[in-house]
Amino acid sequence: MTVDGMISGLDTTSLINSLVQAEGAPQAQLKTRLSTTTASANAYRSINTRFDAVRAAAETLTKPETWAMSRASSSTNTVTASLGSAPQTGSLAFSVEKLASSHAVITNGTPFGSTADNAGFGSSIQVLNKDGSSRGTPIAIGGTGSLADVVTAINGSTDAKLSATAVQVSPGKYQLQVTSKETGAAAEFSLAGQTMGIVTPAGDAQLKVGTGPGAYDVFSATNSFVELMPGATIAVSKADPGVQVTVGVTADPEGVAAKVKSLVDAINSALGGIKTFTAAEGGPAAVLKGDSALMNLSGRVLTAVSDAVGSSGSPAAAGLQLQKDGTVLFDAGKFAEKLKADPALVQKLFTGTPADGGAAAVKGVVQRVHELAKSSTDVTTGTLTLLAQGRDALAKNIQTRIEAWDLRLAQRRDTLTRQFTAMETALSSMKNQSSWLAGQISSLPSYS
Numbered sequence: 001m002t003v004d005g006m007i008s009g010l011d012t013t014s015l016i017n018s019l020v021q022a023e024g025a026p027q028a029q030l031k032t033r034l035s036t037t038t039a040s041a042n043a044y045r046s047i048n049t050r051f052d053a054v055r056a057a058a059e060t061l062t063k064p065e066t067w068a069m070s071r072a073s074s075s076t077n078t079v080t081a082s083l084g085s086a087p088q089t090g091s092l093a094f095s096v097e098k099l100a101s102s103h104a105v106i107t108n109g110t111p112f113g114s115t116a117d118n119a120g121f122g123s124s125i126q127v128l129n130k131d132g133s134s135r136g137t138p139i140a141i142g143g144t145g146s147l148a149d150v151v152t153a154i155n156g157s158t159d160a161k162l163s164a165t166a167v168q169v170s171p172g173k174y175q176l177q178v179t180s181k182e183t184g185a186a187a188e189f190s191l192a193g194q195t196m197g198i199v200t201p202a203g204d205a206q207l208k209v210g211t212g213p214g215a216y217d218v219f220s221a222t223n224s225f226v227e228l229m230p231g232a233t234i235a236v237s238k239a240d241p242g243v244q245v246t247v248g249v250t251a252d253p254e255g256v257a258a259k260v261k262s263l264v265d266a267i268n269s270a271l272g273g274i275k276t277f278t279a280a281e282g283g284p285a286a287v288l289k290g291d292s293a294l295m296n297l298s299g300r301v302l303t304a305v306s307d308a309v310g311s312s313g314s315p316a317a318a319g320l321q322l323q324k325d326g327t328v329l330f331d332a333g334k335f336a337e338k339l340k341a342d343p344a345l346v347q348k349l350f351t352g353t354p355a356d357g358g359a360a361a362v363k364g365v366v367q368r369v370h371e372l373a374k375s376s377t378d379v380t381t382g383t384l385t386l387l388a389q390g391r392d393a394l395a396k397n398i399q400t401r402i403e404a405w406d407l408r409l410a411q412r413r414d415t416l417t418r419q420f421t422a423m424e425t426a427l428s429s430m431k432n433q434s435s436w437l438a439g440q441i442s443s444l445p446s447y448s
Contacts, residue, residue: 146419184221
């Protein structure tokens, strides 16, 4: 209810707003502090994201295959090649004649009318290998020996390496299908005492290398061919008999350099983020101005990149140098040249050397940076994670206090409104009385 100027002529709404605003000054300060705290939390999260990119880039460089200095190619997307730690360059042409298959059999007698029907397998099932030898111990069949019980028993056996299902071959008619969990000709099996039809015969994957008189076949129990080319694993996903596929492995030192560059770029991004948020003259963006924890973290990163790696020497020999502006310079040309000349030394500089006899392990640049980034970004104990969570907790506390002030100021507004309303009502009453008295006086007889 507003009573502006009813009797007094005062703008009571403006007076109330001014009084509430004056009393709410502490709340305004809390809102400013909340904005600053939220910005700080977001800044920590931004830096955390950048350091997580550092962690991911460093993790890639810890993998032996990254340093293979080779890359694989294939003339079709149905054949892929992955490289190990020491692949040899070269190429191979072949056709994918067959894919590996799992052995699958099905009961071929009178279909079962229900999965609750007795399956006729007795109290146990003995699985036989291709050569007739027993595969593990007999599988005990529980329950009533029904089709459902047989399925449960086979699926519950770890030794048999089989999976079973009751297949509804027509409405209300069921057969038992059993399939090997492994592929390859050696995975063929049978169930002792049972005559079953073969749904899918067990078979190896088959490649035919070459097309001339000397062409030869290569077999694998799976669709992966390990070490067909030294240091490489070839995986096939489609049979295409007679169609030639070419897989090649070529030298690729530039590929290693590109991964190192990705790490350096991520490091510079993280360092740049710290500089932006902590700079003394950074303006509004420097919401973490003078943050010692972040400045210390920046220094530790630069140390991890530049310090010598045991007896292997300085990372500068492989193209890593610190700049005056606090960033890291990567000379890809120098790196590639050193990698070709002495790949073992370059790998030691970046990935270190393991413990050997009495000699302790030495951490390389990648390991040092990876450990630092991981300890900073861990979702539970990471320093950056905890800093952001600390600001989040503070922001939540401030928000709670702001909401309490909302209630307090609302109550104060109600009180002031009631007081001013009462004042206007009293003034109205006094005016009415004054008017009545004036009327009474004016009605008195006049004596002259």
